[in-house]
Amino acid sequence: MPSTLVMCVGQWATPKRRTTAAIGAGTGRRRSPPIGGRLTERPMAVIPNQGSTGGGDAVTLTGSHFTGTTSVLYDSRQAASFTVLSDSTTATVTPSGHGAVPVSVTTAGGTGVVGSFYYLPPPSFRLLPPPAGPLAGGNTATLTGLGFYTTYEVLFGAQAAAFTVDSDGQLTVTVPAAASAGLVTITVRTRGGTAAGVLYTYLDSPSITAVTPDKGPVDGANLVVLTGTAFSYTTGVAFGGTPALSWRIASDTEIHALLPAGELGPADVSVITLGGTVTASDAYTYLGRFAVLGGASVTNTGPSEVTGDLGVSPGTSVTGFPPGQVHGSIERVQHLQLACTGLAQLPGRGLDTAPTVGALRVDDRQPDKLRQHGRIARSSLKRSTPTRRTAQPQRALLLLVVVPIFVGR
Secondary structure: OOOOOOOOOOOEOOOOOOOOOOOOOOOOOOOOOOOOOOEOOOOOOEEOOEEEOOOOOEEEEEOOOOOOOOEEEEOOEEOOEEEEEEOOEEEEEOOOOOEEEEEEEEEOOEEEEEEEEEEEOOOEEEEOOOOEEEOOOOOEEEEEEEOOOOEEEEEEOOEEOEEEEEEOOEEEEEOOOOOOOEEEEEEEEEOOEEEEEEEEEEEOOOEEEEEEOOEEEOOOOOEEEEEEEOOOOEEEEEEOOEEOOEEEEEEOOEEEEEOOOOOOEEEEEEEEEOOEEEEEEEEEEEEEEEEEEEOOEEEEOOOEEEEOEEEEOOOOEEEOOOOOEEEOOEEEOOOOOEEEOOEEOOOOOOOOOOOEEOOEEEEOOOHHHHHHHOOEOHHHEEEOOOOOOOOOHHHHHHOOOEEOOEEOO
């Protein structure tokens, strides 16, 4: 009497919703395949039950009475190879195919269907911007495409990455660290096959070597050039913690930035890139902008008006306000770095000479300081009443010569 072939077949209930999971080799129970329904708690007969359309996947069949097997078919195609390991286990290699197909085993006792195998297309994907990041990794990359449900490995170069299968069309990946900067290939491996060819760039941290010029007016809006390295993927530039008004990447080693307003004194300069952030401490100095600046003292004896700030450095003496008026602030600073607006100087006089405009006298007894910080901003003065001229006529006439701007260095 011939023996009877008995097969253990996985059964599928009516699907409620499509939920899928990657099926790994050696896994005995599955949640569901991408095209089927919900698996009842019975042993699988085809493990794994998903693979590439190109074939070549190792699949194990479980059942009974496999001794004497003469043929294993995937649909109507012979398995690329098979080996009967025991009466209940047969190892096979899949042929090429498409879609869901039955898997059958033939022995002298007859033919039985063991279960189903699902041929999956290979994945395809692209990397959402940004396509670069720091050497240390740890940042998140998003891959979008098709065929991700059965993903079992993602590589950046030769480094394996942790990942989450968000859907059949999206993977969220934590980028691994790299040993050196440069391009690497992203590889995604699924039960349907392998996809690669998308590039990712590991970046060095940026550096700042120079800020030119390294000082300017406190109200900003002037242009500076940052020199350094690894600027190509810059995402932000800041001065004293305040974002630049605008900036552009001139090259991997140069950035042009328009400064924001700041506070008097030194300020940190920061460049933020996809490769990291660099901060140059006190690399830029915000200077005061004064209409009138004296070294030792500023003395007024009439109804002068000053539009802008008035200051002395390193002196402290400012007198005559009122009757004079200052439409700004009066600053007395021991060590002051300044940028002056339009400046006037009495011609033909030494640097240690106290220049005078109308009733306003700026006394400076330190030539070096005077040379740095300037004279009277002639255009900023307004005399509400005529002022008696005590100087020589030639001197008064020449006083009208105005130097438009003088920047302290």
